[in-house]
Amino acid sequence: MSDVTRSTAAELGRRLAAREVSAVEVAQAHLDRIAAVDERVHAFLHVDTEGALKAARSVDEARVRGEELGPLAGVPVAVKDVMTTRGVPTTAGSKILEGWRPPYDATLVSRMRDAGLVMLGKTNMDEFAMGSSTEYSAYGPTFNPWDLARIPGGSGGGSAASVAAYEAPLAIGTDTGGSIRQPGAVTGTVGAKPTYGGTSRYGLIAFSSSLDTPGPCARAVEDAALLHAVIAGHDSRDSTSIPAPVPDVVGAARLGATGDLTGVKLGLVREFSGDGAEAGVGAAFREGVEALVKLGAEVVEVSCPHFDYALPAYYLIAPSECTSNLARFDGVRYGLRVGDDGSKSLEEVMSLTREAGFGPEVKRRIILGTYALSSGYYDAYYGQAQKVRTLISRDFATAFEQVDVLVSPTTPFVAFPFGSRTSDPYQMYLADLFTIPANLYGGPAISVPCGLSEGLPVGFQIMAPTMADDRMYRVGAALESAVPPLTPPPL
Amino acid sequence: MAAISREEVAHLARLSRLAVTEAELDRFAGQLDVILQAVTRVGEVAAADIPPTSHSVPLINILRKDVVVPGLKRDEALAGAPDTADGRFRVPRILDEEA
Numbered sequence: 001m002s003d004v005t006r007s008t009a010a011e012l013g014r015r016l017a018a019r020e021v022s023a024v025e026v027a028q029a030h031l032d033r034i035a036a037v038d039e040r041v042h043a044f045l046h047v048d049t050e051g052a053l054k055a056a057r058s059v060d061e062a063r064v065r066g067e068e069l070g071p072l073a074g075v076p077v078a079v080k081d082v083m084t085t086r087g088v089p090t091t092a093g094s095k096i097l098e099g100w101r102p103p104y105d106a107t108l109v110s111r112m113r114d115a116g117l118v119m120l121g122k123t124n125m126d127e128f129a130m131g132s133s134t135e136y137s138a139y140g141p142t143f144n145p146w147d148l149a150r151i152p153g154g155s156g157g158g159s160a161a162s163v164a165a166y167e168a169p170l171a172i173g174t175d176t177g178g179s180i181r182q183p184g185a186v187t188g189t190v191g192a193k194p195t196y197g198g199t200s201r202y203g204l205i206a207f208s209s210s211l212d213t214p215g216p217c218a219r220a221v222e223d224a225a226l227l228h229a230v231i232a233g234h235d236s237r238d239s240t241s242i243p244a245p246v247p248d249v250v251g252a253a254r255l256g257a258t259g260d261l262t263g264v265k266l267g268l269v270r271e272f273s274g275d276g277a278e279a280g281v282g283a284a285f286r287e288g289v290e291a292l293v294k295l296g297a298e299v300v301e302v303s304c305p306h307f308d309y310a311l312p313a314y315y316l317i318a319p320s321e322c323t324s325n326l327a328r329f330d331g332v333r334y335g336l337r338v339g340d341d342g343s344k345s346l347e348e349v350m351s352l353t354r355e356a357g358f359g360p361e362v363k364r365r366i367i368l369g370t371y372a373l374s375s376g377y378y379d380a381y382y383g384q385a386q387k388v389r390t391l392i393s394r395d396f397a398t399a400f401e402q403v404d405v406l407v408s409p410t411t412p413f414v415a416f417p418f419g420s421r422t423s424d425p426y427q428m429y430l431a432d433l434f435t436i437p438a439n440l441y442g443g444p445a446i447s448v449p450c451g452l453s454e455g456l457p458v459g460f461q462i463m464a465p466t467m468a469d470d471r472m473y474r475v476g477a478a479l480e481s482a483v484p485p486l487t488p489p490p491l
Numbered sequence: 492m493a494a495i496s497r498e499e500v501a502h503l504a505r506l507s508r509l510a511v512t513e514a515e516l517d518r519f520a521g522q523l524d525v526i527l528q529a530v531t532r533v534g535e536v537a538a539a540d541i542p543p544t545s546h547s548v549p550l551i552n553i554l555r556k557d558v559v560v561p562g563l564k565r566d567e568a569l570a571g572a573p574d575t576a577d578g579r580f581r582v583p584r585i586l587d588e589e590a
Contacts, residue, residue, distance in 0.1 A: 100571050101570070101571065102571070103563055103567040103568065103570060103571070104563065196547050196548060197547075197548040197550075210545060210546045210547070236555045236556075239550075239553050240546065240548050240550065242548060242550070243550075243553075306536065309532060309533055309535070309536055311529075312529060312530040312531070312532045312533045313530075313533050315526065315529070315530045316530050316533065323507065327508075330508075331573060332572070332573070332582055333568075333571070333572055333580060334571035334572060334573075335571070335573070336573065337573035337574065340573075340574065340583050342583075344583060345583060345584055345585065346582055346583045346584065346585050347508065348510075348583075349583045350508045351505075351508045351509060351510040352510050354507075354508050354509050354510070355509050355510040355511060355512075358509070360515070360518075360519075363504075363509055363511065363515070363519070364519060364522060364523060364526070366507045366509065367500060367503045367504055367507055367509070367519060367523060368523060368526060368527070370503045370506050370507045371495065371499075371503050371523075371527070374503075380534060381530070381533070383543060384533045384534060384536070384538060385530075385533050386543030386544055386545060387536070387538035387541040387543050387544075388533050388536050388538060389543070389544040390538075390541050390543060390544040391536065391538065391541060393544060393547065424522070424525065425522050425525075425526060426522075426525050426526050426529055429526075429529075440544075440547075441547060442547025442548060466547070
């Protein structure tokens with residue numbers, strides 16, 4: 001039997017359906033892989049061995065009974081620790097939630113269970129999804145399987161690394177400013193941010209509610225599309241969930257894999273062509289564009305003049321929303337409580353709890369958000385950022401009148417060494433330069449590996465109009481078919 | 492000129508219910524100053540007559556059907572609390588002893 005941990009999710013699903021391999025065997029092979037390598041990678045904060053084997057057994061039993069099962073039944077998945085999982089520890093990478101076992105499942109967790117996916121465990125992340133390296137996780141960083149001295153991206157570095165290290169064929173991430181796509185780019189994996197509102201936020205521990213979007217991580221574009229199809233769709237428990245059919249993302253990925261992009265127009269954003277990206281990243285990206293042109297795509301230069309202001313607008317909007325969302329961590333209903341010795345007031349206990357429970361980046365953003373929302377500053381900061389957000393959305397709308405998708409490098413630089421961007425927090429924020437515009441606009445965007453720079457993976461970003469998620473999968477699968485596959489060195 | 496002073500950071504931390512240390516205040520004041528100088532650039536955009544976007548999905552008044560669905564049981568809701576008493580969340584005192 002070939003090593004099932006090297007298989008794509010689509011192929012695993014077919015072999016499971018053909019009963020060449022059982023779900024228990026597949027789960028056990030991945031649990032063994034985690035046991036063998038995760039001490040070095042640290043992709044997981046919690047491995048749910050018992051739960052995974054139990055779920056796998058129930059899929060095998062359903063198959064024996066002849067029940068009709070979905071294409072991913074029995075396929076393992078790793079879940080970012082920001083999604084609630086009933087009875088399974090959920091920390092969001094923070095000490096303030098250490099030991100918490102949620103009393104309910106996130107919608108997408110229940111949807112995956114209903115589809116027969118087998119959850120292996122919860123993956124590491126920057127605390128409350130704030131960061132681009134996992135260095136802000138309260139439980140220590142995840143290590144990039146390509147080079148263990150380098151960051152795996154963030155905030156969803158654990159999910160991306162678990163997939164890159166063959167610990168899981170699929171993972172769930174969340175993308176607020178690039179937290180699925182940038183880790184995908186620097187680990188040589190695929191990461192897709194669906195249209196905002198296309199995937200439910202119910203059970204996602206909120207950071208920035210108008211931006212947070214759950215989505216799939218995988219080693220292949222079709223696999224990401226298969227997982228996307230399972231988790232997407234309207235959820236009445238999320239008031240911002242879009243009540244419309246999910247685009248045929250799986251069909252689009254299969255169409256793209258045929259390698260024909262005749263008539264597809266790619267937009268190159270003029271404002272991204274400056275000195276933002278490292279030379280090696282720019283070169284790999286241009287090779288990706290040339291590969292797509294050979295498949296029949298046309299390239300058109302477009303102008304999105306307000307993209308230059310996306311990063312500043314984001315770092316006002318996201319901290320403002322985070323200030324409000326993180327107010328719920330008050331030491332009353334769940335998580336940590338510090339200093340409650342009978343002599344202190346509620347306010348003192350709250351302040352001591354939050355001081356002890358939150359790490360430095362979370363504190364910086366709470367303070368920044370409180371500032372941006374203060375009376376006297378509101379109009380100049382948060383209010384102005386919301387107006388800039390409108391202009392960025394208009395830039396997208398104008399661009400999509402001329403082209404089908406926009407393309408860019410996913411992140412300006414390859415995986416950087418640990419510690420190189422933590423002393424100046426703004427240097428860390430620059431990792432999100434190319435990913436943030438799509439979050440502010442709300443449209444879908446995917447990162448697909450397109451080559452190497454200095455021996456490290458480079459991601460190619462494809463952005464599409466709102467609810468046209470199928471387009472990014474088509475172009476992404478075409479790119480994947482046209483560039484050599486990337487395989488990390490053995491661990 | 493600094494965009495934000497150490498005193499302002501201390502005030503904002505208090506508003507945010509963060510009992511930050513003196514060392515953190517020193518560090519955060521400098522770091523927040525760098526961040527604020529960078530994000531202040533949004534002010535360069537002429538946007539006086541542009542409507543703000545709070546949200547990218549134009550949905551309004553989305554209401555669910557008014558039907559009873561099972562919710563969390565009391566014990567489940569209390570299970571993660573740091574302290575409970577008599578089937579409720581227990582909190583430290585809110586008013587001063589003298590009050």
